[in-house]
Amino acid sequence: MSTIADLQRTNVEVGGERPYAISIGPGLLDDGALLAASVRGRHVLLLSDSHVAPLYAKRVAHALRGVRDDLRIDAYVLPAGEASKTLATFAEAIDALAAIGATRDACIIALGGGVVGDLAGFVAACWMRGIDCVQVPTTLLAMVDSSVGGKTAVDLPQGKNLVGAFHPPRAVIADTEALLTLPPRELRAGLAEVAKYGAIRDAAFLDWIEAHAEALLASDDAALTEAVARSCRHKAQIVERDPYEHGERALLNFGHTFGHAIEAEQGFGGLNHGEAVAVGMVLAAKLSARLGLASDADAQRLAVLLARLELPVAIPAGLDAEALLARMRLDKKADANGLRFVLWDGIGAARMIAGVADDAVLAVLGDS
Template identity: 85%
Template sequence: MTTTRARIATVEVGDAKPYTISIGPGLLDDGAALAATLRGRHVLLISDGNVGPLYADRVTRALRSAKPDLRVDGYVLPAGEASKTLAHFSQAIDALAAIGATRDACIVALGGGVVGDLAGFVAACWMRGIDCVQVPTTLLAMVDSSVGGKTAVDLPQGKNLVGAFHPPRAVIADTEALLTLPPRELRAGLAEVVKYGAIRDAAFLDWIEAHAAALLDGDDDALSEAVARSCRHKAEIVARDPYEHGERALLNFGHTFGHAIEAEQGFGGLNHGEAVAVGMVLAARLSARLGLAPAADAERLAVLLARLQLPVAIPAGLQAGALLERMRLDKKADAAGLRFVLWGGIGEARAVAGVPDEAVLTVLDT
């Protein structure tokens, strides 16, 4: 369910632990809204070296203005996927121990997907689980990683291999934060917005095509609409399948290819959204090769992603065989072999098991 009040849209996520996603301008300074999510007196605000200097003091002031006796401490990661490691997880745990965080403490994850994933995993593990409030500041985090409770860190062998399901207590997405987002990061988030149209809502994909220029320009109304519609789609799926036993896996469209690209580049090449953009094109072309979907739909998807200034081809220097080996460690693989989220065309995602290596290698070599 989605409601709107004074430019603040709310989406209810009705899984085993229901919570609310709030979307709109000015929420980083709304101390009452932020403090309403807290149960205790300890907050560890986890951010990174890019976001922390911009917003950490504002959020801390807002929290203390609403709850003066609150203790707010911080832990700052170096920015980037390379920081989503067990070493930084351990340091964040040490920060909780240093403040004597109790079972009713809360972690506030202020930043993008890296911060949200790591902070959520820390919250899942401290005293077997404390509250985490996701405060995403990137488009990608607003429409994807902050919603649904998937938390994790990376290993050198692959992305998100160590983690837990830990739903947030709330998601608070201040759309004004997108105004300071570097253009590359905005485009990366648009890849995940496109994904929702690609896998389940052809009319939404039509809307994205019609508003591509406004989205690229950072138009507030267009971005707010994109965030709300994307969150509504994810909330509906998460409510039905909170632990990814079925339908939720469809949200990984493009991710098997994308994660392999990220890992093979040592998490220092394409960012997540860019890798997913390439991965979606590859998944769509694999679907066409297997006779599941029209090739024209794959090309329409590639054209839209290119219009949004996202990459649509595998970066130079990556070998098909090496990418295939990375995919064997993907969480969707099982004893029977590789499983992919493919599609039957725009708006019709499906999970497909037993995809032949030869078909995958052919698409990777194209």
Template identity: 70%
Template structure:
């Protein structure tokens, strides 16, 4: 069964969630308006799926010129140098304004390929083909594209909505356990920020999620995407409510940056960051300590870290937070909660409180 989530707003699109979607050439090709399709993937995903996607596209549209480009795997590929390389490849390919970029991979591929599509000839079509749980429930939806700088994560980018998203759950069967758990951190986030009943559901179905039960995973993806879709269609450019999706991310991005994108992966850092955000909420009197304990217990059950990695300088982490996109005029701004399903943006948090919340 294919589940569908429709994203409304000024440029509506559809998220399809199901098994075998990458082989549906007719559905994929229906979003290509011209004669050029570039499939961007990484060194892990390219040998598994890229040729099949290219073949499916060309079988459905024999006149289509299709190329595959492979980037290194990992967050370090989300750089200005790699972005420029993709633009040069689009130029050499002769991609016109009606070309389409297919982002086949995890969040790094989606962010980088989406940013290249946003900038080539001031914007060409992009179809997101997420192959990790984290990308399916988060980065492929909503049109945020970006690359990193040494000073911080996602500091250079653009909003560029996809024409469509195809989340082929069959790809989760080849996903390493660590990456599956990383995606579950973002699933937990949706329960934490806006749906206490969903958090209850995750607790009840934790074992099935870890066992990769196909129907349970598809349900988790669909419910997560529905929550994100509802938020981003109301606030596409993160001028208000959409900031709630960054629960835990201010801490997480600081950790990732300080580790040089070579320690915790994004989902692991978000798990730690959510616990820090919950702890900060309790320190500020917004929530009770039991809420933090419950969240940490669920994340541990899902095999995720909940403590800031040893050896990181708390002052350096706070310095990174000052450069976070949610900070205003150098003042720290966090997404916090008053318990499950009730998040809010809290401006002007004292640095001492943020330091104490690091544990």
């Protein structure tokens, strides 16, 4: 017999060489059968952070043990924040796997936001050349973006996500009830990535976000569930066609070249990822207008929406344009021909533009 919670659940399938399902809905952190379905062996490393682990780690372990009493479940908890996504923390997590004697059929459960998911996925990719990872995102940003698609990485002082691997998860389990404990700032950061899908490929979705901005900010369950499901469907379709980012998938980085430079220049201690991407999307839209690809009106419309979602839309004070440009030259989309940006021809129509002149970028940075 189906419960109300069952009826509220949505599944999004990600196809390709290594297909998996994204489960979205309330109460999933307590669904031991769903959590255990992707655990093949008996070793589980529950990787979380100092904010999320106290809230949910015992619940997840209890749910797993309720259906698999043979499991050995150990935890590795890192300090919360982007500053923990380092090679040193990666090494500590690897040591945690070694300490439990994790075998090839072991599983890492990534319980947390994007930092936890990126690190856990990279650890899973490297231990014995690849073990299973189940992504259990607890932030909106992670639910709609970083948990889906298998991009894993850690940061270096020189830039964000410079060391990593593609390692698709075995499953993604997004419990929307976790969003009720999300600090407002983190909720808004996730809304930046939601808006991104409308900006790059679905103008009707951007219309929907504009119509539901207040409901989203108020953590309305129906609005957030719809936003998560629609965002995941968009990402699943793109990832299925381009799993290793050889083409279309790069469009998901709209705003990220600018945003990552801002994060790195602030030492990963200023704007969070979603906030930096919000600023970056506005800058990318302005650069598109400067290059004659799109109208100023489209850039203004995006900036107004992001401001309604209580996100920053201008470069933080004190950041130097030349320093930001230097950071961008280390971006993964840069090549021998120079800077490449995801820009747009207007709302819902993004594309990659290569060989963008430094002068145009500096002009946009100077105007912000």
